[in-house]
Amino acid sequence: MSVSSIRRFVILFAVAFVAFASAPTAFAEPYFQGTKSCEECHKDEYKAWEGTKHFSSYRSAHKNKDAKKITKAVGGKKNMKRNKSCTVCHYATTQKKAEDKPKVKFGPACESCHGASSVWEPIHSDYGGKNVKREAETSDHKAKRIADSAATGLIWNSMNFEAAAKCMKCHGLARSEISGDAFAKMLEAGHPINPSFEIVMFSQGKMRHWRDKRSRAELSRLFVAGQAAKLVSATEAAAKTEDAKYKAAQTKRAADAKAVLQAVPQAATLIQSPSDDNARKMMQAIGQQDLTDQIGGLMKCAPADKENLWQCN
Ligand code: HEC
Ligand code: HEC
Ligand code: HEC
Ligand code: HEC
Incomplete structure (x- = not known):
């Protein structure tokens, strides 16, 4: 086996592993990393998001006059930002490592729509190595990059x-x-x-x-x-x-x-x-x-x- 085919095999194995691990019995689910890493490379998208209700609702939704009543009605934690029946839709979390406890930190954010990024993030923007520019990417590499990041949860424009x-x-x-x-x-x-x-x-x-x-x-x-x-x-x-x-x-x-x-x-x-x-x-x-x-x-x-x-x- 050549070095590159071994590498390809390893990556394929990693992707298969991830697909397996995200089955219901999962132990290594992809998780939300928060918006900070996205912001570094996607400044314009980040700016646009900051101007939306998704962004501002982090500071406002829990202050709505009905928030307390609705939270109480479903039971569980009294604070809307801690009650799971609310957080799945109203908030996005952040964590650094798989073992960390997810922290509620934003309203609906990048990963709420594009998918939890811990696995696909390093894959989706890698054109084939550190110094390879977009123009130099091979078409095989591109097809595989897109397929692998989709298989690990990235929602591309075309989807x-x-x-x-x-x-x-x-x-x-x-x-x-x-x-x-x-x-x-x-x-x-x-x-x-x-x-x-x-x-x-x-x-x-x-x-x-x-x-x-x-x-x-x-x-x-x-x-x-x-x-x-x-x-x-x-x-x-x-x-x-x-x-x-x-x-x-x-x-x-x-x-x-x-x-x-x-x-x-x-x-x-x-x-x-x-x-x-x-x-x-x-x-x-x-x-x-x-x-x-x-x-x-x-x-x-x-x-x-x-x-x-x-x-x-
Ligand atoms: C290191 C820089 C970098 C980081 C960090 C990064 N991205 Fe990207 N992202 C890119 C590049 C470069 C592309 C374009 C890939 C291509 O040419 O196909 C891209 C493409 C995308 C696309 C697909 C656009 C399309 O054409 O369909 C989405 C969606 C996206 N990124 C979301 C995110 C989100 C959400 C995060 C944070 C979790 C993130 N990215 C983090 C560099 C980055
Ligand atoms: C399935 C997703 C989902 C869940 C779960 C959810 N919400 Fe919402 N909530 C929404 C959406 C979407 C809106 C905006 C609705 C609209 O304007 O049509 C909203 C609006 C609200 C509003 C009005 C906010 C405003 O700024 O106008 C309040 C208050 C609210 N939700 C409280 C809660 C509470 C408390 C919980 C938990 C018990 C909760 N929601 C659970 C999706 C959800
Ligand atoms: C994780 C759950 C979630 C997802 C996914 C989501 N939203 Fe939202 N969205 C909300 C909630 C919650 C609100 C209401 C915030 C509030 O009022 O406090 C909202 C509010 C909005 C608003 C503001 C509405 C207004 O009347 O001003 C727009 C626009 C919107 N969403 C569009 C979208 C679109 C388009 C998508 C998909 C591409 C989407 N949302 C995906 C949860 C979500
Ligand atoms: C409410 C859902 C939602 C949120 C939040 C969201 N996006 Fe998107 N994003 C979309 C949708 C939907 C599209 C593609 C729409 C289409 O193809 O018409 C898109 C497109 C993109 C693209 C492709 C841009 C291009 O020029 O074609 C990038 C990159 C991207 N998003 C990154 C981000 C980043 C980074 C964040 C957070 C700062 C973010 N998105 C937040 C739904 C969302």
Whole structure:
């Protein structure tokens, strides 16, 4: 075996190990490192995030007039920043080593959307060694870098469905870590749920931290990915509760998403049996197709007073 093939074997083994270790019986889950390391290399993205509600809510959410009541209703720790039923959505953590206790330190942050980074971070920006520049990277290395960092949890730009699934689980009150019973109590105590949260409207306004404005064709695919994620998350959430109010909210989310997806021929299987897998297959079948004609009229701009959301320009 040549040195380079041994190296490749070792890396492959490491990736397989990581995939194995992140199974439910895990002992070495990837963890959140916090935003500091991202900031070093992604200054503009960091600045944009600092201007969003995700950033500012760290200092404000727990002061909302209903926060105490909602925390009390689910039981457990009285402080919203320490209660697991709140922290999974409202906060991002940081830790230096796997053994450290995760510390709540930010509102929803880079890794809440791009994935816990402890494993993929050193892989995703390495073009093939310390002194290798982007232009000098071989195409084999690039393909492997992208695949390995995705396999260890990085959500790249092109992964519309995976990104949308992250938004929809938090914004649709559909995170699998939280029981249907706890969600029911939260809603009862006045926790908001916005059934019309839509990824294009909510991501292309103040939140946009990517250099190139997305084309209409790209937005049409992102919109469809968002509807798929809404359908899958709502279907799973509705199935895990008997509570009338929570079930009704989730059934409505699922029905709304289905109504939109009717316009997309590739969505037929997904509509019949909503699952992550069928959503990914749909996105694959859509490929680079422009869906503006099918769903263009359904993509809504934000009302003028919602300046932080997408105003269609
Ligand atoms: C050492 C510098 C460095 C650090 C630290 C770093 N990145 Fe990156 N990141 C890069 C580079 C360089 C690229 C572009 C890779 C390429 O050319 O494909 C990139 C790409 C990305 C992309 C993909 C963009 C696309 O084209 O889809 C995301 C998302 C990302 N980084 C997020 C993060 C987050 C979140 C963190 C912190 C946990 C982080 N990065 C830390 C340098 C870094
Ligand atoms: C599944 C994710 C999720 C969980 C779990 C969750 N929240 Fe929220 N929460 C949200 C989202 C998303 C919003 C914004 C909702 C909107 O405006 O539509 C929100 C909004 C709020 C608001 C209004 C804040 C404001 O600034 O307007 C309060 C208060 C709140 N949550 C408290 C709590 C408490 C307390 C807990 C724990 C018992 C909790 N939440 C658990 C996702 C969640
Ligand atoms: C880890 C959970 C989580 C994820 C993932 C998440 N959000 Fe949020 N988001 C929240 C919470 C919680 C709030 C409300 C904060 C508050 O009001 O205190 C919020 C608020 C927002 C707001 C401000 C809304 C307003 O009315 O001003 C926008 C915009 C937004 N999110 C867009 C997105 C988009 C787009 C995605 C996916 C790309 C996303 N979020 C992913 C938890 C999350
Ligand atoms: C609320 C979710 C969310 C948060 C928080 C978030 N991102 Fe992103 N990020 C996205 C989405 C979604 C995209 C791609 C959108 C698309 O392709 O249309 C993206 C794109 C990117 C890109 C590609 C940029 C480009 O020019 O194409 C980088 C790099 C990145 N994010 C880094 C970061 C860093 C660093 C942070 C924290 C400071 C961060 N993101 C916080 C959701 C998020």
